[in-house]
Structures are given as C-alpha cells and as structure tokens.
Amino acid sequence: MRSRGRLRRSSLIAATVTAFALTGMAPAYGAGSAPAQLTSLAPVSDTLDALLATASGDEPATVLVHGTRLAAAERAVSQAGMTQLTSFRKIAVVAATGTTEQVNALRSADGVTYVENNDPIRFFASAGTTATRSVQARESLVDGSGRPLDGTGVSVAVIDTGVDPNHPAFRADDGSTRVVANLKSLCTGGTDTGCIVNLPTVVDTDTLSVGGHGTHVTGIAAGTPYTLSGDTRVGGSAPGSKIVSISTGAALLILGSDAALNWVLENHAAPCGEGVSASECPPIKVVNNSYGPSGGGEFDPNSATVKLQRALAAEGVVTVWANGNDGGDGSESLSNPPGQDPTPGVLSVASYNDQGIGTRDGTVSDFSSRGDAADRGTWPDISAPGENIVSACRPYLPICSTGLEFFNGPGALDVGTYNVISGTSMAAPQVTGIVAQLFQAKPSATPGEIEDALKATAYKYADGAPYQPYEGYTSSFDKGTGLADTVAAATRLGASTG
Template sequence: MRWSPPRWRRSSAIAAVLVLPLLTLAPAADAAGPLAPVSRTLNTLLGKASTSTQVTTLVHARTVATAERAVKQAGLTEITKFAKIGVVAARGTAAQVKAARRMAGVTYLENNDKLATHGSSGTVATRSAEARTTLTGANGKALDGSGVSIAIIDTGVDPTHPAFQADGKTRVVRSLKSVCTAGTGTSCLLDVPTSVDTDTTSLGGHGTHVTGIAAGNAFTLPDGSKVGGSAPGSKIVAISTGLAILVLGTDAALNWVLENHNAPCGAGVPASTCPPIKVINNSYGPSGGGAFDPSSATVQLQRALAAEGVVTVWANGNDGGDGSADLSNPPGQDPTPGIISVASYNDQGTGTRDGVVSDFSSRGLASNSATWPDVSAPGENILSSCRPYLLICSEGGQPENGPGALDIGTYNVISGTSMATPQITGIVAQLFQADPGATPGQIENAIKATAHKYANGAPYQPVGPYTSSYDKGTGLVDTVAAARSLGAAG
C-alpha cells in the first residue's frame, strides 16, 4: 500500500494491483537428460531447496492427460487441473518436481508464487453514464450492462452492500472463494452463499471497491456525491482469492471462468437470472512490470477465454516510470485480441476529458509498443463501495455515508490502476449489450479506435491501425462512441 497526495480530495489511498512475481524461462540446470524449462522463481527455489522440501508446482503439457501421467510418474500428488490448457497443479518434494521435468510430454513447470497487494465515480469522463441515459442495447434496454455477467477476481466482495442490491436481493449471482492457500487442498474453489461477505481478510475492501466501480448501483449520496459503476445492470460473479493470494488461486479462478462462463450459476439456471460471463476484471499483477511470458498458465488461460468469447481486463500497474523501462503488467501485454491493459487517468474531480495521466500509472518501454497499455480510464480519487471495518476502506481517508440511514461510511476514496481497470470491465459489459455477437477482438477494437485523444503525457505514435503512447495507450475510453460503433441505438 502506498499513498499519493490527491488533487481534489484531502487524502487518497493508492490501491495498487496484487503482486505476481515475474515468470520467465530458466535454463536447464541439469544435463542428465532432456529437461522441461521452468519459471525463474521455480528454478531459484529448486536450486536452494533440499530434496525433501515440499513444493507446489503447475505442470504443463500438450494435454491434461499427459500432465496427469507425468505428475503420477514423478510421485507428485495432484491438487487440481486446468483441463482446457493441459496444466495440472501438484505438490511433492523438490526431488519429485525435478523428476517431473524429465517426464515425457512435459513442456513447462511454474512455481506457485505468492501474491500481495499494492495497495467522482469516473463515469462522467468515460461517458459511461451518458451511454446509460442516451443509448439502448440490442435487448432494447438502457445501455447498463444488462444481459451480461461480470467476473471479479479479487480479495472478495460484500454482496449485502447497497451498491449491489436490486429488487430486494443481491446482484452477486455466484460467489466463490479460493482455498489454495498452500497448495495442499484437493479443490481450489468452493462455493460461498451470496449472502456472505468474502471481503474480510487483512486485504479487505479492495474487491468490494473494485466491484462497485465495475457494476455498482448509481446513487446520489447524502452529501451530493454521485457514485455508481459503469454497468449497474449487469450481474456479478465474485471469485475471492482471500488472504493467501497465490498464482495457483488466481489461475484456478481464470480456469473456473473458462469452464463455466456460459452458465456460471449452473446448467439449470436461466440466462435471464444468471447471464453468461463476458468479461473478467484482474486488478493484480507484478510490481515493477517485466517481460511478457507466453508460456505461463495465466496467458494460456486468457487466450483460451478470448477464443471462447470472454474479454480479460488487466490493471497496468502502479509503478509510474518515464518510458526508459517496461513497467507494465506482463499478462496485459498479451497481443491477443480481447486482452486489454488499462492505465490510470486523472479526471481532476471534475469529469474532465482532458485531464492527465496519473503519476503512479505504470509506463511501458517507449521503444517497444508491445509493452504499452491499451487504453486509459479514471483511477485517481475514485469514490466507490467500501465498509469502514475493512482495512483498505479504513485507510481511504474520505468515508461517505451511503443512501440508507444505516449506511454509515459505506463509500470511500481509493486510487490506483486497480480502480481504472473495473471502469473498462463495466464498459465492456455495456458494449456486449450493444452487440451480443461481438468477438473479444471487436470489443477491444471499438474501445481503442474511438478513444478520446487527451493531450497530456507522451505523444501518440502510429501502432498498427491506431495511434498510441507508452503512458496512456490509445487515450481515454469513450463509451458512447465505442457503443455506437457497435450498433447501439440512440
């Protein structure tokens, strides 16, 4: 967690993205036979560990059957598997992990790296609120994300918060919690009743705040402040990583969406009650950026999701920079259409569309456009759903009462690319409502091709069919223009 002086609020917590250590291919350390490559962190661990040290790893192969066979032959114990990308998570001794590298068909092994946190609603600047009041989707309803479910992979959510209530019940249609705390469980995700607050760990509040930005109800608070997410008509699937934020847990969450996005509440629940998941919010990633690793399970999962019609949205990071180094979140650098990285924009508390790039927003390497963010959205001084007893909310510094008489301190101000990302996630839901048949690539193109070219920061340069920059990408998202390009009426 770090702090940044606000430009229009007295204080503002900066909620950086969850930290994922960089995974890179390591050279084989043993010449006794052909060895599958491993992630950098696993290579380091195996170099220091005794033969009996317990290790959790993700074993990759071309098929899940091959990976399962290799795990069994090496003497490892299977924890869970990601069948569509041929990955099995397993636990055993360091010696057994080393043995798995020699098994036929194994292509890569990853460590179960730990993750940690870095620590106006923004809908005016993005024209998301304007789109809701002036445009209609293909279903004939106001463009508010209706007919779409949003998946939020984060610390959890409070389904009882007023931001998520509609017709006397929560809009959180399914809630799951990761139990992959040490790689010793037999199942990584468990169902939690949608009446239970899963956002109560030492990282509490991050997920509830993020969810409110993507999909919170529109309210005018008692002090006159306006709050609400980009897609208040959408449904929410919350996947809590809880206190122990690990690669295995977040990848398990992505894999769950891959396997369940068409019917997230089960085959017997109608889409009118629980629509398909069309977009995933990921406000986590590495501190300090780093090289894109196409071999990781995360990348394979998000590419499989894109192929099945699901957009993946990533926070670009909170490490600032000047273009001399690549500080962007590696998974967000994936060039696959439908994978979107988000920089933070400061609307200066006025909803202006000609503000500035946030100082903390991670920059890509100026000489390599593949590392640049895709688009900007407001992420500075964002007022969204919180609870005063949750850590990150209590540190926000600007508690606001909610719409009800008992809603004391249920909103607060936090800054970070974690807050910019769900702005785009909710907008993606609006765009799928405008054109339910759009591909993830068409959604990304609509966002980037219509982005507002605000002037602050690095100059725009030609990058493929767009102009972009290493600090703010193609510019500030323009929901109205993007939705109209996809056929929204109004």
C-alpha cells in the same frame, strides 16, 4: 522473453494517493452586499453574503479578512470584537471568529478590502463514469431490444479479495443482491481437488487482512448508482449486470488466481449452473484482474495465466488487467506482465486523473505504470479514471480505512459505506464495466471486436507522451490509445439513441 521460473507472489494493484484540493474563490460582490447606500462596505464572498442575508446577527461565523496591509486587517478584527485565529502575513489576510453582527461591523473598517467565508471543503473525487461517458451511454443509448445500455444480460467476474454482497452498491430493485455467485479459491497448495468453493451469496468474503479491495473494485465495475451527500454520484459502469465474485483471499498467489481464471474458463457460459436461466444468471463476458507483481516484468507467453486468458478470448470472454502502480518514465517496462498479451480481447488499463470532476482533458496518473517507450508491446491498451475514485467500502475494512474520505450510503444504516481510493486497480474495473455495456450493445461481438471498438474510438487527451502509430491505432507508452469513450465505442457496435 524471460519465463518466470517460479510462482511470483502478487500484490493488489491499489495505491492510495493523497490529493487535497481547495476550491478556488475569486473576489466577488454578493447579490446584496453592495447596494448604493452601503458602498463603503467591503465586498464579501457569495457564501458569506448568503449567510449574512439570513443570519439574525448573533450566529457564529469564521471569516478571512483581507486588508490593504496586515495591520489594517488585524485592527479591524480587534475593533469589531472578533477573535483572531491566525494570519497570512505575506498576503495581508487575517482569520477570525465572531458573530455575523461583528462581521458586518468590520466590513466598514478602514483598510478592509474583502471578507470571505470559511467554506467547507472536500476531496475532489468521482465515480469515473462521467469522463468515460459510461453514464451518458446508459442515459442516452439502448440495445437492440430498446433497453438502456447498463450491462443488462451480462455477468462480470471479479477476481480479487472477495465482495460484501449485502453492500447497497450491489442491491437490486427488489432488494436482493446482484452477486449471483460468490466463490472462494483455496488453491494455496496441499490439495489437488476442491480449489474453488461455492459460498452462499449472502456471505461476506472480503474481510481478510486487505479486505475492502474487492468490494471497492466490484462497485466500480457494476455498482448501483446513487446520489450521496454533496451531490456526489456513485455507481459502476454496468449497474445492470450480474456479478460473479471469486475471492483469492489476502495471500494472492499465481496458483490461486489462475485457478479462478480456470473456473471462469470452465463455467462462463452458465456461472450459476445449468439449471439456472440466463436471465437470472447471464454468461460471464468479461473478467477483471486488479492484481499483479510489483515492478512489472517481462511477458511470459508460456505461463498458465496467458494460456488461460487466450483460451477465454477464444471462447468469447474479455480479460481486463490493471497495468500497475509503479509509475516510470518510459526507460523500462513496468507494465503488468499478462496485460502485455497481444491477443485480441486482453486489455491492460492505465490510470487517468479526471481531477475529481469528470473532465475528459485530465492527466495520466503519476503512479500509473508506464511501458518501455522503445517496446510498443509493453504499452497499456487504454486509460480509464483510477485516481480518487468513490466506490463501495466498509469503514472497518483495512483498505477502506486508508481511504481519503468516507461518504454515507443511501440508507439510514449505511454509514461510511463509500470511500475514495486510487490505483490502476480502480481504472481496470471502469473498463470491465464498459465491456459489459459493449457486449449488451452487440451480444455477438468477439473479444477482438470489443477491443477494436474501444481503441478506435478512444478520446485523445493530450497529457503525457505523444501518440504514435501502432497496429492501426495511435498509442503512447503511458496512456495507451487514450481515454475510453463508451458512447463512441457502443455506437460503433450498433447501439442507438433511445
């Protein structure tokens, strides 16, 4: 294998993928739209039927009028006194605005076949925890002490651009932050001491030029669950866990991220210091890394990164990597180099698209880096949702401002505090939080046992390259062993129903 002869500048693995989907609508009679005495009225969509049933007559309405021919629809709109906005010539549909009384009038016009409401639409997006059954594990499984499987008793470390510890996503029941350690790596050269600086947990370290990435990633791993507007559910895989954030700032270099990994290696047993109880600040059992070089690269077993993650595995800590956002077709490896480490307990995560609805039979994200089909050591280990993921953000942070759709948080002042972003950066923390849940299920598990539980129980969604036998599992160069299944993996490790 080729070793890296110099430090390679790394980049955050987050690709914002614009995906716009319209809700499908089939012609249907509303509950009260076609009684016997009004059989000549054109049918309407369910939402328009509900509007017409409650409207006084002068309420504004925008509708799509379907006709036997375009001219028939246009004539009906004109005769009703409505204003035509546009038309779809080839399907004989006219968009028009007017009052609900005028809508009712045009329904009886010759040639009108159907009228539908101008329904609001939104981006399909999810927190990702439905597809992985992480939320189901929290709601249906308990650990040996009877506690819900939410990552309690585990700290997760996130090496990224930092975190906003005061974001509602990290708020505990008593109002305090679940960020128990807030650190900054200053190892950018010129000093051999004081690389990792301890900051107050109330300080926002996620405000530099690519600020927002770390907060979004941390929310996916460990965010507090809420139901926002439109019944949008947010929250991480392990909302009962504690959070250790290590900020490398905007200029990610191998030295800074390796210093962060080294800090975890030296402090994972007591991340808040020897005098702080494990109940207040549990040991770190998993570390998330959503960064890497663009274009992948060859695995370098001699690198400091690999030596650090192998030492972490030997001391009981799982390391999770985003596999990269370079796509590919299997003709070469575009996988993140350190994630290719075969050491048990080092996991690389491909991005899965749950279609924004939590389906378990979705697709491999187009942007998700593929391994070399002929070199199984380059394949990702497992998949998790990474496309159109709703998580913690602040509208003034650069990454968040490029998101697809803002959502307001749970409080009156939490305006625009969630957004939709895509990338394997978002897939990796799904697994990071799941690993915390699995360590809660079996605290004595080794990193190898955690990896085995995930791979052996992964859900075999069909999209993409076929699965092939590999090291006791079946895997593929684009999606690894399949979609992470938290319920199945936790049950394998001894979790039981509550």
